[in-house]
Amino acid sequence: MQNFALGTPRHLAFALLAGSLALSGYALAADEKAPAKELTGKELAFDASKGNCLACHMIVGGDQPGTMGPPLIAMKARYPDRQALFEVVWDPRHKFPNTAMPPIGAYGILSKDEVNKVVDFIYGL
Numbered sequence: 001m002q003n004f005a006l007g008t009p010r011h012l013a014f015a016l017l018a019g020s021l022a023l024s025g026y027a028l029a030a031d032e033k034a035p036a037k038e039l040t041g042k043e044l045a046f047d048a049s050k051g052n053c054l055a056c057h058m059i060v061g062g063d064q065p066g067t068m069g070p071p072l073i074a075m076k077a078r079y080p081d082r083q084a085l086f087e088v089v090w091d092p093r094h095k096f097p098n099t100a101m102p103p104i105g106a107y108g109i110l111s112k113d114e115v116n117k118v119v120d121f122i123y124g125l
């Protein structure tokens with residue numbers, strides 16, 4: 001019992017050291033693979049950690065959509081001017097003051113390049 005009590009701090013120190021080494025190794029591995037995959041417009045729209053559009057919009061091909069926003073269908077018919085659609089996704093507050101939709105581009109949730117990809121994707125719906 002006494003041996004165990006004496007041994008504990010050393011074991012603990014070793015465990016902490018091993019743990020932090022493992023963590024820094026993991027962080028390095030995560031950094032290395034970060035820029036590897038470029039997401040498509042569809043992935044950017046569906047991914048909860050990216051555009052998260054599905055949380056509020058029905059989008060063809062997406063599971064369990066939210067209903068807070070209007071379904072994103074027939075976008076080309078509703079927005080003949082693609083730039084007008086881009087503006088709504090970039091910062092919906094101009095067209096819909098007090099909207100619950102986050103300013104996807106203006107708040108940096110997605111980059112300009114990413115917003116363009118999402119707009120290309122929904123423009124085809």
Ligand code: HEC
Nearest residue numbers: 051052053055056068069070088089096099100101102104
């Ligand atoms: C938190 C909910 C929410 C999220 C997330 C969200 N939206 Fe919206 N969106 C709305 C609401 C609500 C509206 C309706 C505008 C209003 O009246 O407030 C809207 C409107 C729109 C419109 C205009 C539709 C029309 O009929 O004119 C487009 C386009 C749109 N959203 C695209 C997107 C895209 C693309 C994403 C993801 C990058 C997204 N939204 C994420 C809630 C959301």
